[in-house]
Amino acid sequence: MPITIMGDKEFESVPSLKSKALRINLNANIYGTFAEIGAGQETARNFFRAGGASGTIAKAMSAYDKDFSDAIYGIEDDKRYVTEARLKKMLKHEVRLIEERIKREKHPNKLFFSYANTVATIDFAKKYKGHGWVGIRYQTKPDEDYNEIILHIRFHENDAKLQQMTLGVLGVNLIYGAYYKYDNPKKLLRYLYDHLDKDQIEIDTINFSGPRFKKVDNRLMSLQLVKNGMTEAVMFGPDGNNVLPAAVLYKKNILALRGSFRPVTKVNMDIYKKSLNMFLNENKVNKDKTIEIFEITLSNLRAEGEIDEVDFMSRARLLCSLGQTVMISNFQEYYKVVEYFSNYTKERMALSMGVNNLIDIFDEKYYRHLSGGILEAFGKLFFKDLKVYLYPLKNHKTGKLTTSENLKVHPRMKELYKFFKYNGKLQDIVDYDPTIMDIFSREVLQKIQEGGTGWEEQLPDLIPEMIKENNFFGYKEAEKIQ
Template sequence: MPLTKQEFTPKQKALAINLDSTIYGTFAEIGAGQETVRHFFRAGGASQTIAKAMSAYDKNFSDAIYGKEIYNRYVTQNRLRKMLRYEVSLIEERLERKNYPKTRFFSYANTVTTINFEKTYKGHGWVGIRFQVDENEEYNEIVIHVKFRENNATLQQETIGNLGVNLIYGAFKYSDNPRRLIDSLYDDIDLDNLEIDMIDFNGPVFKYVDNRLMSLQLVKNGMTEAVIFNSDGRNRLPADMLYRKNIFAVRGSFRPVTNVNLDMFTNGLKMFMKDAECNDEETEVLFEITIANLRSDGDIDERDFLDRVDVLAKLGYTVIISNFSEYYRLIDYFASYTSKKIGIGMGVNNLLMVFDEDYYKNLSGGILEAFGKFFRKDMTVYLYPYKDVKTGELLDSNNLKVTDNLKELYKYFKLNDRIKDIIDHNPAFAEIYSREILRKITNCESGWEKDIPKSVSEMIKERGMFGYKEEVELKQFT
């Protein structure tokens, strides 16, 4: 089913654009034919909208128009942006503004590859539009990356055509409401047919849009399983970052980042790099937050979300937001991009959750199926010890207790180095608990600063993060 109740069909949307005499532009489509522009031709009135339509399918022709690509890769973000900007420059060069009063120019482009003949590769593509909302303003740009899920090339072509119409219509009708624009991309398209795993808004009309929130919208709405953005807040394509890389990840709430999180990360990564015999260039390091964690207090609080990722960005880390509540799904996701080493830094409590059979009732193969995906050959858990609040005992892989029926499996994974203790941890951090720190911050109590990085505590106070500033003002007022 479509994600939202759609207002118009693709044909109706194309006709609405065609009948708007202020919209005029070009179409350039590579890889799946002219699937988008045909909607506008068939709808009628296209002469008022289409200045040019082309499909530079041959690589030599494409190179002659847009220039050659490094490594001869044509289905890339760089290629798409080149196409958009080249076509807009042609519009501005060849059409005199005085002959097109009150006209908003645009250029739509896509570069895609559909499913192969053997059906071993489903295909993907880049789709974008460069457009004006006012003739006197600079151009805006929306770029998205899609992954096909259908098993038929013709169906994929129809889907990319519908998506293109939705994007063009959304750009001109919903540019003031990016969330609605994102929802509308799936009008007449089932979620099962197409995945959008990256979106980027740019330009004057989007100057107040935070692309990290737009990425969050993709995961929240089920349009993709995970999104990634770097410490600069820029959306990154997961395939570009993770393909054939060693991956080390730490999952947490990071509310806020504590000295325990960093100790786990630093020493776990050190062990991972040594075990994998890899360097920084061959390795991607990720801090993961799940949608389930963001929803732990009900609906997602976007301010709280930005607080968490801003803190991680301050420390220079790359963030992945996912809907993988179970660890095995995260590992399965990483393994879809790489066959190299995967390392996960986690605490004892999280490992005990991995060995809880109740988490796998939805799997036909139960916990054994989950373990087959999680404890794969090139994956290692780097375990950070936990001090039991009640007993004061320090728990690690040697003394944690799993259920009797899983003891032998646990021993097997430990003996085969799927589980390794982080030895060089700082004992002074054993009694740091993030929930207690958060409680102190929101209640304006003292003493929490020593348990988190100095730059983070300064940031929390300066920006009033995690409820700090609001509570201080409330106390002063009362």
């Protein structure tokens, strides 16, 4: 690939869509199928138009009719078609057909692949802009097991034809990246937007699997999506795999706890457990339809302007080990978090935080970019069915506790504060554990890094062992100091 030198930086020139498709077509070993449902056959079309497709495309199909699609791929338990489960069935089914119909003895060097998508484009009323699942199952060596790259997209364009064209470009980028950029998944991810703008399409979930990606942690790939501006928030489950926010949050009661979790302490877990008990006792909160989210903002991951990915993975692995679902977001203000959740549910929500964090919420400087200022922000924050649970703060020197009753806010905010306080929107956590009030993450972190003692007792069970075994947060250096 040609490289243009400009000053002391290198800029790779982006290959054209046609040259990408043609390079795939001219590779005598790459051979597979295209199965596209919901937005034409835009990806396959690019390969047909590039020339030389006869040696690459075994089959291109669109099973648009639901009955016909069910006859090929089976019926989903939820009767839906634009789902990850459907996409995976499509990929596996098409690969199985290739292997059954093309004998390895005759084609020992073939690298089989199946590209598939199942999408819903914008509706006629232009109320729903559409979304979909896109993926590829493929080999990089003939005798190797299959790799998979699966992603979820959201369309932002307001025209179905434009969405189809955008999907076609993304498909070419994915197939090209799968074969020629698999050794650098971070670059592969960025190259998905070649010839595309982030205003056209959003990627909010991606998972890599297979022998080529055995060292890839999908949580780190999630971080790249937010870091690169491909989406505003991503989520991953306790197993470390990325999950689709819409699927996890849909019609759920949501309790969110924001923090740096560097590291997660007994205080964090006490806030979580006590606020969850309060939330489950609220009216209109169904325990079976409740999800708890540990949220880390991008600003909490930055160190000297850059995101420390090793530090991020330390936090992520610790939270996952505690069985938590984690969200990484680009939302600095709390009202944006609530707005985001509101895209997926109309059920009751709650935020849990230390009482000191409430001061930031009532700080006008965070809302100067809004025409309505803090009133607009609070309208967005509290017009939903929202509660805020507050954990008290203990003064180290005096031992005095700060709660919502004696919290000092700016004089201009006093009446606004009283309004929300006495309308039941702000509630103190009263059954807190008084024995852990002196634990602060930053002090624990300092002890870990400087070889201090006693920090183990301030963290949840098994967390200290994980930190030591994996040298999280500079613990390796701390051992040397000791």
